[in-house]
Amino acid sequence: xxxxxxxxxxxxxxxxxxxxxxxxxxxxxxxxxxxxxxxxxxxxxxxxxxxxxxxxxxxxxxxxxxxxxxxxxxxxxxxxxxxxxxxxxxxxxxxxxxxxxxxxxxxxxxxxxxxxxxxxxxxxxxxxxxxxxxxxxxxxxxxxxxxxxxxxxxxxxxxxxxxxxxxxx
Numbered sequence: 001x002x003x004x005x006x007x008x009x010x011x012x013x014x015x016x017x018x019x020x021x022x023x024x025x026x027x028x029x030x031x032x033x034x035x036x037x038x039x040x041x042x043x044x045x046x047x048x049x050x051x052x053x054x055x056x057x058x059x060x061x062x063x064x065x066x067x068x069x070x071x072x073x074x075x076x077x078x079x080x081x082x083x084x085x086x087x088x089x090x091x092x093x094x095x096x097x098x099x100x101x102x103x104x105x106x107x108x109x110x111x112x113x114x115x116x117x118x119x120x121x122x123x124x125x126x127x128x129x130x131x132x133x134x135x136x137x138x139x140x141x142x143x144x145x146x147x148x149x150x151x152x153x154x155x156x157x158x159x160x161x162x163x164x165x166x167x168x169x
Contacts, residue, residue, distance in 0.1 A: 001072070002021060002022040003021055004090065004096050005021065005096075005141075006018065006019045006052075006096050007101070008050070008085075008098050008099070008100040008101065009100070009101050010100050010101065010102035011102065013080070013081055014077050014078065014079055014080065015080045015083070016075060016076075017050070017052055017075065017077075017086055017088075018073070018075045018134060019032075019054065019073070019075075019088060020073040020139070022069035022070065022071055022072065023069065023071075025065045025066055025067055025069070025070060026070050027058055027059055027065035028056060028057070028059065029056070029057055029059050030055065030057075030074075031055055031057075032052060032053070032074055033054065033055040034053040035050070035053065035078050036050060036078075037050065037078065037079065037080055038078055038079040038080070039053075039078075041053070047087075048085070049083050049084075049085040049087045050078050050080045050083040050086045051089060052086065052087075052088050053092075054074075054088065054089065054090045055091060056091055071141050073143070075132060083100065085097055085098065085100060086100060115136035115137070115149070115151070116133050116135055116136055116149055116153045116155075116156045117134060117136045117146050117150050117151075118146070118156050119134060119147065120144060120147045120164065121145075122143055122144060128147060128163050128164045129165055129166070130164075131160045131164035132144075133153065133156045133157060136149060136150035147163075148160070
């Protein structure tokens with residue numbers, strides 16, 4: 001995967017991990033194959049970080065492939081009480097490690113984290129489809145547009161609940 005980026009945000013007992021990158025061409029696909037803790041992977045000794053595992057594969061039956069990079073984005077919710085880092089593995093190899101932001105429960109009155117934004121998918125879709133709340137300074141790929149914020153987490157969540165819809169399959 002090219003241009004791999006990630007951000008990790010603690011929201012109470014969960015880390016929301018957003019991962020983005022570019023696949024080599026349209027004949028490739030990627031999926032989150034597992035995560036730790038809470039997934040199928042079990043360690044005898046804790047590795048000291050939450051982990052997300054991504055598997056890249058050539059699509060079966062792929063014939064013609066566009067010769068351009070293809071954007072890929074996923075958000076994973078990992079139940080985790082205390083890790084301060086997240087490691088991202090692609091095809092079994094650690095490619096990235098990021099710090100977890102947030103201090104526990106996100107509460108604007110406590111001032112845990114001040115600035116977030118809502119991003120939405122772009123490109124011929126109805127307005128505000130496929131929204132996510134991310135830290136205001138987090139990287140997001142150009143297939144998204146910032147549609148609200150920066151503001152508090154609670155304000156972004158409320159705006160998203162009122163204005164955004166899930167993408168149709």
